[in-house]
Amino acid sequence: MKLSKLFALATLVLALLISSMLARILAGEWRHYQATRAGLQALQLAHQAMLAAEKVSLERGPANALMGADAPDAAARQRLADARLGSDATLAALQAALAGAPRQPDAALLAVGKARAALAAARRGVDAVAAQPRAARAPAQIRGAVQHMFDVVPLVMQAVTALSQRAEAVYPQFSGALMSARIAVELREYAGRLGSHFTAALTAQQALSEEDTAHINVLRGRIEQLRLLTTLSPNEANADARVAVALQTMEARYFGDGLAFAGGIVAASKAGRPYGMDSAQFAAGYVPAMQSILQVRDALLALSIDGARQASEQAQRELLLASCLGAAMLLMLAGLLYILRRRVVRPLLWATRAVVDIANGDLDTPVRVSQRRDEIGDMQHALLRLRASNLEKRQLELERQHLIEQLRVSADTDYLTGTLNRRAFTAAGKAMARRCQEHGLPLALIIFDIDYFKAVNDECGHDAGDLVLIRIAELVGRELCDGDILARYGGEEFIVMPVNCDLAGARGVAERLRAAIAAAPIRLPDGASLRVTASFGVTAAGGTPATLDGLFRSADAALYNAKKLGRNRVECG
Incomplete structure (x- = not known):
């Protein structure tokens, strides 16, 4: 095998081996970077899904107020219409975001579609109750409409769970914070359900039924459980200043003021006293206290998203570093091979080619001459002298041929017009x-x-x-x-x-x-x-x-x- 082919083959094999190793490393870094991006996107989508669940929960307030009012005025109907627009916009945006994120679980997109269909059906039930005179609104019918609105949020939470699990698979260090955030969302939902169970009694201005009282007691127990899971969970997120402040605010606003406000309605029902408010007034006093629960959720999510973003940026830096190191290795390899080829292989190839060309009578290829004082330098100078001698002979031959060609052209060409003679x-x-x-x-x-x-x-x-x-x-x-x-x-x-x-x-x-x-x-x-x-x-x-x-x-x-x-x-x- 010729030296040029042997060197090229050895260079190719070495380059392939090193390139394969670098490609494997870069592929791993790229997959890690892609996973961190997908995990961050899952966290952001989970937050978006939680906001959608919040919008659906908030829609129950104006819906309950409309079902509990004597003659719903235009302002109450407008509040419900605005709430519905907010829910629809949030769910539609979530569905579009999930559809455009192919790396996210399909179960989340399917759950959002079911939630939108269930919400449309629940709204028809609310509108049917609100269309009747207040005296004709049966408590069972109101409870059924409220329950249908309840059933929408768990469907949205299925999307939250699927997206959270996707994020936890990439960021296990934030699993505790994400679990606490989901508990906060569930806590907000049960707090909303607790308030909705007063709607039928406040609408009829009657005492709470035994069924309502039983549901309220069960919900308060569940709320207390979720409170303990949120505040006492052995979670490093609770040490974060933002989370600590949000937990303190929730304790004061909801578990202090909000539950006390709801307890007043229960006490009035037991004592047979007038409530002194309708469902809209109750919602105005109770719903703002629930916002403190959402502050806990947002603080936990902000902690997780910030950490995921930092991890994604770190993965990106590691990918860039690996790429730069790989490029540097390839450049070093190329430099070493270039020096070897230039100092040893190429001079030999040039000398060989020059000898072959001179032997074949081809003197167009120049002889490369360097200032080296070794055998290669001596051979180059000898080749240069040999080529000069042959060039001189060829120049004489070319001049002779050129003269012959001039004579031939002159013999065939009209001297004046340049056409054929x-x-x-x-x-x-x-x-x-x-x-x-x-x-x-x-x-x-x-x-x-x-x-x-x-x-x-x-x-x-x-x-x-x-x-x-x-x-x-x-x-x-x-x-x-x-x-x-x-x-x-x-x-x-x-x-x-x-x-x-x-x-x-x-x-x-x-x-x-x-x-x-x-x-x-x-x-x-x-x-x-x-x-x-x-x-x-x-x-x-x-x-x-x-x-x-x-x-x-x-x-x-x-x-x-x-x-x-x-x-x-x-x-x-």
Whole structure:
């Protein structure tokens, strides 16, 4: 195997091995970075899903107020309409975000779709109750409408759970904070349900039923359990200042003021006292206290999202660092191989190529010479001297060939016009005649000379006559197609052999040339402008093979006829 191929193969194998190792490392870093991005996105979507659950829960307030009012006014209906618009917008945005996030669980998207359908059905139940007179609104019907609204939030929470689990798989260090955030959302939901269980009693201004009382007691017990899970969970998130402040606020606002406000309704019901408020007034006093629960949720989520964002940024930095290190390794490898190739392999290859070229008589390849004082340097200088000697011999040979070529061109070219001369035309014309005869192609010949050319020489001088011949040759050369033969046959007479033309086609060529000559003024050295014309004789081969001499005689006779008939015309023979 040649040294160049061996070196290239070794370089390729080494580059593949190192590239494979780097690709494996970079692929792992890339997957880790993608996972952190997907986990961060799952956290953000989980937060968005929690906000959607919050909007649905908040919609129950104006819905309960509308079902509990004597005659719902326009303001109450507008509050419900605004709440519904908020719920719809949040759920639609969540559904669109999930649909555009292919790396997130499909269960979340499915749960949001079910929640939107369930919410639409629950709203129809609320509207059916609110459309009846207050006296006709049965408590069981109100409880059923409220329960249907309750059933929407768990569907949204399914999406929250799926997204949280996706995030926890990537960020296990935030699993405690995420669990506490979900507990806070559940706590907010049960707090809302607790308030909704007063709607039927406040609407009818009746004592709480045994069923309502039982539900309220169960809900208070569940709320207390969730309170303990939120505040006493062994979770590093509780040490965060934001979370600690939010927990203190929740204790004061909801578990202090909110539950006390709800307890007053229970006490009034047991004592048989008037409530002194309707469901809308109760919602206005109770719902704001629940916002403190959402502050706990938001603090826990902010802690998790900030940590996930930092982890994603760290993964991105690690990916960038791995990429830079990999690129540096490849550059170092390339540099080492480059130095080895430049100092050892390439000089040997150049020397080998130079020796082979000189032996084959090819001296165009230069010999690379360096200032090295080793065997390679000595070999390069020896090759340089050998090449110089051979170059000198080749230069002499080239000069000889160039002189021969100049003589050949001079023999074939008209010295004045640069077109073919008569001898060269004869050779070229015979070759074209043979090709046309072999392939069955038409063959035509055009002869023209300049009218009254002797008068041009006599009146303007021979220099002007020479200029006319030169300009006419240039003009005709531009008008002809590639492959057409143009020659100066003698004096002012020119001959044209167009390619693949019959008699009609050759006549057309001649007419075009005649018109071009007649229309082109020729400016003389003294500034005067001169117009000349030319007469044309055209002929073409008949049914039998024709010789070049026969075509010439026929075209010459046609030219004579053109002159006889008045010049500046085309005649066919």
